[in-house]
Amino acid sequence: MTKGRVTVIDIAQAAGVSKSTVSLVLQGSPLVNEATRSKVNSAMRELGYVYNRGAANLRQASAKSKIIGVVVNDLTNSFFAELAVGVDMVVQSAGFVQFLSNTSESIDRQREVIASMREHGISGLIVSPARATEAVDFKPLVAAGIPVVVVVRSLPGAKVSSIVSDNEGGTSAAVEHLASLGHTRIAFLGGFTDTAVFEERLAGYIDGLNRAGLGFDEELVISSAPSRAGGVDAIGRAIAMGNRPTAAVCFNDAVAFGVCDGLRARHMEPGRDFAVVGFDDVIEAQTAVPALTTVSVDPQSMGRRAAQLLLKQINAGRAEAENVTTAVRLVVRESCGAAQKKIGRKMA
Amino acid sequence: MTKGRVTVIDIAQAAGVSKSTVSLVLQGSPLVNEATRSKVNSAMRELGYVYNRGAANLRQASAKSKIIGVVVNDLTNSFFAELAVGVDMVVQSAGFVQFLSNTSESIDRQREVIASMREHGISGLIVSPARATEAVDFKPLVAAGIPVVVVVRSLPGAKVSSIVSDNEGGTSAAVEHLASLGHTRIAFLGGFTDTAVFEERLAGYIDGLNRAGLGFDEELVISSAPSRAGGVDAIGRAIAMGNRPTAAVCFNDAVAFGVCDGLRARHMEPGRDFAVVGFDDVIEAQTAVPALTTVSVDPQSMGRRAAQLLLKQINAGRAEAENVTTAVRLVVRESCGAAQKKIGRKMA
DNA sequence: TGACAAATTTGGAACGTTCCAATTATTAAG
DNA sequence: CTTAATAATTGGAACGTTCCAAATTTGTCA
Incomplete structure (x- = not known):
């Protein structure tokens, strides 16, 4: 039907304003009149507009994308799946979107995946490193000013933040x-x-x-x-x-x-x-x-903390590497023989 | 140190060629002379060039990005984690990168996540729909010509491909x-x-x-x-x-x-x-x-099949919706009482 | 050597957005 | 009614890449 994709210019035309105004609306600027704002909004709905983040990123060199990358070494281990879920929670409420990839402990795949994420302009990275990962592997990232938080496995010598359990x-x-x-x-x-x-x-x-x-x-x-x-x-x-x-x-x-x-x-x-x-x-x-x-x-709260730390660094522009070890707690149940078997202690 | 980021123009300057030539090298075009190619390549290495896929996508309206999106409804269920791993395998060998997100059965989150993926210009989507998903939710996607493969849960009435087990x-x-x-x-x-x-x-x-x-x-x-x-x-x-x-x-x-x-x-x-x-x-x-x-x-082979189907559609430009149900096989072990308990039947 | 073909290389002009400085519309004050 | 201030809008010019048509270099053959 329609030829190319719908752009701000199409919206502008339909709403009878300039593309600049549409852009302002897109960014929720307070500068634009309420009436025009709603006019533009309905035009967008009508034409089925989709924001092109690629183009936007191109212009605002600094603001980066709204992606944060998460790289884990073994997704089939539910520990990491839950970690990712924890990250997703806070990342999502901050308006970012998570880009999760799995390395299956392959250091080559890890390199590929991280490179690919860089190409897509992630604004931060949370990574549980594959087994033979070295500190230098993250050098280019930090040199480029991309905040990195290493989780689960510490990486001695790397100048990046880390969250490991005690x-x-x-x-x-x-x-x-x-x-x-x-x-x-x-x-x-x-x-x-x-x-x-x-x-x-x-x-x-x-x-x-x-x-x-x-x-x-x-x-x-x-x-x-x-x-x-x-x-x-x-x-x-x-x-x-x-x-x-x-x-x-x-x-x-x-x-x-x-x-x-x-x-x-x-x-x-x-x-x-x-x-x-x-x-x-x-x-x-x-x-x-x-x-x-x-x-x-x-793992979920660990993921949440990692995400919080990362977001802090992203917002601060350039934060110091921080190393936190999260407290840990022995949960006594049945398998140790300390008989305390009670069914239905709390609501299921 | 260096001000902005490194672009093709910087590379061109360093290698003493034009930006067009650098672009050609980037795409592995056979048109460029072997000598210049290596000259360009080493310049890239030297300056730490990172490809800006956003800018590239902008120009080549059709070719889309190299991202394929994967949306699952419950990442903590290892079935889905493995499914994702299967998808990743074939997607990765085709030079795509996977963009995995979790909806936790929330239909709102699903909407957000998919919208976000569209903004980032995914070239295809594999989704295990959240519980109350309706066929119409995927209308805009298919209208935009983005191939969608629904897995695990079928979505009656939707004009998208699906892979469900028997x-x-x-x-x-x-x-x-x-x-x-x-x-x-x-x-x-x-x-x-x-x-x-x-x-x-x-x-x-x-x-x-x-x-x-x-x-x-x-x-x-x-x-x-x-x-x-x-x-x-x-x-x-x-x-x-x-x-x-x-x-x-x-x-x-x-x-x-x-x-x-x-x-x-x-x-x-x-x-x-x-x-x-x-x-x-x-x-x-x-x-x-x-x-x-x-x-x-x-789940892994299901993921692989889904990915293959999706890639086929992406390459074909505009493929018909295909509905496949994968065969299923009863594996008799011990929990059914059919005594066949043998330790070490095969190598672990 | 000249002419022609093939192999390489190259300047713009896009792509869809944001930013900036500048313009126009509106309001308030004198 | 003028002037100044404020609110709202607007045209370009970027951003980093690819594409196209055209230009240049190199090679071949008489």
Whole structure:
């Protein structure tokens, strides 16, 4: 029907004003008369006008687009999905739109995705880096003045803001809790050893052991993929040991669920026959049977905080790199054996 | 340091050619001499050039951007996360970039998100519609010639392509399988009754009952939220019945997991004391204990197909709406009681 | 060497918006 | 009724790219 797309000029013609006036209306400027404003608005509705942000960005070199990019390393892990949801909440209410991409731990894909986002003129980036990411990978971004917030995995040496959870405090608290229940052989299961997160959680594990007056036995840390399957694998190896552990703090909830699966496959009941504690507090943690005792990170609020920090930097124009570690809280449920099984404590 | 951003003109100057030539290089045109091409390329590297897609789109009115939008209704459901991953795979290898957003079942948010995507000039849209979405909501999109592929939930009356799984065939097969194991009272648990998907799966359930020569008892269909918590709730009501069922096909895997949880909370073992079959085949289905018998939809391949269909339409310029329903396959594991528990059938 | 074809390169003129300075319409004050 | 102030509107000129037609260089063949 109509040839090209509808532009401000078409609107201007239809409303009997100039394109400048239409532009003013578009930006909600107070300079324009109420009568003309509504005239223009109805013309836009009538012609089915769509704003061309590309053209707008072109002109206002500084104001940037209203996109903020989010890059995660594993979207199939519900932790990251929820993180993204948290980001989306605050980003959306600030009138921005989220541009989410998944790297599947591929550093090449990460490079591509970030480059593509730059081309589209994102005004900020929230990223959970893929595994082998280096600090220098973000150099060009910060050089270009694009605020970056790194989440979940810290990136030592990078001059960007970061939000990580208190991994060390979390596992430390978990170990102390298990010790207070009488366990003396407590394992640390799952996770790849070459990540900063692993190191931190392991350090907390050792710290908790010390606080509880228990010795550290290297044999009790068993690494594996940080997934459900990895958990099955790890608990298998733990149980095969001569002097087997009676409890475990796991690298994350996925591993913890796998550990529960593995226990059941060997006719042991998690909570009763073996205590397990997770890390993350994904949604399934509370509805699972037995409900998972875990260190609660609340990915959604982490996402919200990351988004807030990023927006602050975007608005400030040029903010200092800020490093925050979010507090973490041990949520005692059933899988650790601290019997407190009550059905329907609160409304579902 | 440098004032504005680096543009083709800066590159041209540095390389001693004209901006047109730089543009040619950018597009990989065969017209340009090898020597000049590399000269230009190194100039770009040196000055840290970033392509401004906004400006490019402005000029080439037709060619559109290289963004394809993906809108899902619940990112925290891993089914959709995996769907998105599938889309990303093919979209990425075609040189497009994915722009993923979540509506959380909010139809308003869906409108906003789609509007925003249009402003950014997406060249195609894949959407799993929020719950109350109407066919007319996509009218403006198709009128503007933007290809749309609806996935998961069909949208009767909309003139857009769609990819849905064979819901009816799936539940039908599930019921027949349970009947072949000797069950005669088979429930249908979970799901909101006001969705097309529910209707289809329910129809398949009834069809399966008929094929197996069993009668349909309305009392045995118990709806609930399509979530883990909803499953717990539904099985609770099923068990409270006088003439209780001995098996259930569930609206989806999340519900099925909830059903398993609910059974255990009542000291019944899924698979042994009660047969449960899910729908979707999310990744956890195979690692869970007991492994979930379920109708496999493979969200990832569904995502891939959706992306392929969309790309086809984008390339064709103006393709007909195509409605495909993807085949579905009953995967028999442990939760239905058909004992075939073998550990380590294949490599993990 | 001259003429012609092929291979490369190149200045504008768009694209749809915002910004600026300048113009015109309206109101208030004298 | 004039003048000044204020409110509202308006034409270009950008922004960074691609496209087109035209210009230039290079190569080929007699």
